[in-house]
Amino acid sequence: MGGIGSGRPSGLGRNTVETCRAIDVNRLNREGCLRPGWAGGWQWSRDGEKVASINLRAEEDRLHLSYRVRVAGGDWEDVDETVRIVRVPCRFGGTRPYFICPGVVNGISCGRRVVKLHGSGRYFLCRHCYRLAHASQSEGAWDRALRRANKIRMRLGGEPGMASPFPPRPKGMWRRTYERLRNEVFEAEQLADEAFLIQAEKLLTRIDNPKRKRTFWP
Numbered sequence: 001m002g003g004i005g006s007g008r009p010s011g012l013g014r015n016t017v018e019t020c021r022a023i024d025v026n027r028l029n030r031e032g033c034l035r036p037g038w039a040g041g042w043q044w045s046r047d048g049e050k051v052a053s054i055n056l057r058a059e060e061d062r063l064h065l066s067y068r069v070r071v072a073g074g075d076w077e078d079v080d081e082t083v084r085i086v087r088v089p090c091r092f093g094g095t096r097p098y099f100i101c102p103g104v105v106n107g108i109s110c111g112r113r114v115v116k117l118h119g120s121g122r123y124f125l126c127r128h129c130y131r132l133a134h135a136s137q138s139e140g141a142w143d144r145a146l147r148r149a150n151k152i153r154m155r156l157g158g159e160p161g162m163a164s165p166f167p168p169r170p171k172g173m174w175r176r177t178y179e180r181l182r183n184e185v186f187e188a189e190q191l192a193d194e195a196f197l198i199q200a201e202k203l204l205t206r207i208d209n210p211k212r213k214r215t216f217w218p
């Protein structure tokens with residue numbers, strides 16, 4: 001998908017981004033784009049032709065993105081986005097960089113430590129943010145599945161969300177009942193995950209050339 005740009009200084013004109021591009025922090029790191037002071041372009045190409053690009057500028061602990069974007073066939077907009085970078089020590093020495101997702105969905109800041117940010121809308125955000133944004137707008141199958149899972153989690157005294165630890169069996173609940181509920185949650189969450197990927201892929205196919213390889217989602 002991505003490719004290193006010319007490395008010329010940013011600010012020489014805004015580049016454009018179609019929706020559904022992704023940036024990968026490890027790839028940027030390998031290409032030297034996270035070195036403090038580095039500025040240049042990053043581009044996506046297809047069949048050797050540039051299809052989208054953004055300008056990047058790196059500081060010690062953040063990366064500035066600037067680009068033009070058109071969301072859902074609207075007008076082109078200039079967007080500046082700043083993404084924090086954290087470096088987490090590896091077990092055997094060295095560090096590994098991560099993006100801190102700058103997303104704010106339904107008034108809640110994301111702040112997740114992620115490897116990829118997706119330009120599926122106006123901003124580059126993590127997959128969870130796009131999923132949440134979508135959940136608040138639609139009543140899709142995976143949306144319903146997630147709600148069902150969250151209801152059970154809370155009934156068991158836990159927190160909603162796949163990232164939360166699964167609550168232990170409440171006192172007085174039959175083990176069999178607990179196990180049935182736990183399976184229901186895991187199945188619903190797996191369904192939600194798969195349905196989301198299918199939906200995202202459909203969207204990508206619609207936007208991108210169908211011959212393109214699937215590269216944006218794991």
Ligand SMILES: [Zn+2]
Nearest residue numbers: 101110126129
């Ligand atoms: Zn996020």
